[in-house]
Amino acid sequence: MSHVDGNAMIGALSLAMGTDVADAGGVCAACGLDHPLAEAHVYLRCPGMVMCCPECSAAEIVLVEIEHRLMLTVRGLATIRFGTPAQS
Amino acid sequence: MAGSVRRALGWRTATVVDSIAETATARSLGLDVAAWSGHAAGQHVDIRLTAEDGYQATRSYSVSSGPGEAPQITVERVDDGEVSPYLVDVAEKGDTFEVRGPIGGYFVWEPAAQPLVLIAGGSGIAPLRAMWRAGTLRAPITVVYSARDVDRLIFRDELDSDATLAVRVHLTREQRPGFRSGRVGIDDLNEVIDARVAPAIYVCGPTSFVESVSRHLLTLDVDRRTIRTERFG
Numbered sequence: 001m002s003h004v005d006g007n008a009m010i011g012a013l014s015l016a017m018g019t020d021v022a023d024a025g026g027v028c029a030a031c032g033l034d035h036p037l038a039e040a041h042v043y044l045r046c047p048g049m050v051m052c053c054p055e056c057s058a059a060e061i062v063l064v065e066i067e068h069r070l071m072l073t074v075r076g077l078a079t080i081r082f083g084t085p086a087q088s
Numbered sequence: 089m090a091g092s093v094r095r096a097l098g099w100r101t102a103t104v105v106d107s108i109a110e111t112a113t114a115r116s117l118g119l120d121v122a123a124w125s126g127h128a129a130g131q132h133v134d135i136r137l138t139a140e141d142g143y144q145a146t147r148s149y150s151v152s153s154g155p156g157e158a159p160q161i162t163v164e165r166v167d168d169g170e171v172s173p174y175l176v177d178v179a180e181k182g183d184t185f186e187v188r189g190p191i192g193g194y195f196v197w198e199p200a201a202q203p204l205v206l207i208a209g210g211s212g213i214a215p216l217r218a219m220w221r222a223g224t225l226r227a228p229i230t231v232v233y234s235a236r237d238v239d240r241l242i243f244r245d246e247l248d249s250d251a252t253l254a255v256r257v258h259l260t261r262e263q264r265p266g267f268r269s270g271r272v273g274i275d276d277l278n279e280v281i282d283a284r285v286a287p288a289i290y291v292c293g294p295t296s297f298v299e300s301v302s303r304h305l306l307t308l309d310v311d312r313r314t315i316r317t318e319r320f321g
Contacts, residue, residue, distance in 0.1 A: 002295045005319045008148040011134045011191040015097045022193030038194030039317075044147070067144065 006040035009049050012063055013037070016070040019082060027079040030058035037080075052076075099136060102187035104179050106160070110242045114211055115176045116152060116162040121187055124159055127151050129218040130196040130290065130318075133161065133189035137171055145170040150292070150318075151190060152214040154221025159190075162242060164211035195290065195318040201226040202288050205281055207272065207301055209234045209293025213242050215318065216292060220253055230254045230280045230287075234272050234297065237262035256280065272297075274304040283310050295319040 014021045027034045033055040040060060041052045048064030053076070060076035074080070106118025136146040147170070153160035165176040179185075197204065197219045204227050206216040213233055223229050231253050235241050238259060247255045256276070258268045268276065281287060289310065291301050298319045305315055 007192050011188050
């Protein structure tokens with residue numbers, strides 16, 4: 001099963017967190033990689049969406065959206081950083 | 089802030105107002121979305137379909153119209169897909185479905201004078217079209233586009249007729265004069281990318297295409313911070 005980019009999950013994730021996470025970053029709790037959420041790997045063909053670390057593939061976020069209910073599990077991220085990153 | 093996020097990212101109704109068959113397997117749908125606030129080049133929308141039994145399926149599709157234009161998505165049919173066959177083969181003008189967005193701040197291009205290189209595999213051309221339509225003459229724009237064969241090329245007429253674009257089209261399963269044969273290789277990228285001028289590079293396509301192009305770019309010593317990628321299934 002191939003993955004898509006974290007981008008595919010940004011809409012539902014922003015709604016769940018109540019703030020726009022388009023520019024957010026995270027630190028993988030498993031391997032410590034610091035990466036933009038948009039660069040994570042997302043698997044869609046599951047009951048819900050699973051965001052995995054682009055380095056070690058550990059599951060970082062699981063989000064299930066059924067009608068107007070959202071269930072969010074974020075046990076695979078040590079840190080989530082909000083806000084616009086410094087421009088390169 | 090949470091309130092505004094809910095307004096922007098809550099589900100709204102989209103009505104199909106335009107339908108263009110781009111190829112035998114791809115279609116562009118112009119959408120009317122109440123209170124559409126405009127989009128940036130590269131953003132996407134989530135589209136949710138609900139079956140009569142309540143089953144729901146959600147997928148993301150890039151906006152292929154330029155900023156300031158009415159929202160349009162361009163969809164390639166995935167044969168075992170849950171959403172794309174409906175959008176490509178069934179949806180007609182007047183039909184409605186749920187939409188959320190525009191979404192995304194990562195795979196987004198804000199018009200600038202910096203040279204722009206757009207690299208697409210298949211329907212990955214969709215968000216890149218939004219970028220070249222946002223472009224100004226200040227920014228030289230190069231499009232590298234890979235498709236299986238000439239019948240799979242989306243926006244072919246537009247790419248042919250827009251004199252402001254430098255376009256190179258690769259056909260991976262067909263040989264034809266005027267087109268490059270085979271996959272986008274490191275030499276092909278080396279010809280269009282001058283790492284010294286640090287162009288902004290956007291790559292969109294199937295995962296395997298994006299991985300391959302990204303590896304080539306890094307081999308060419310392109311600064312990885314200038315590369316933005318978007319993969320789909």
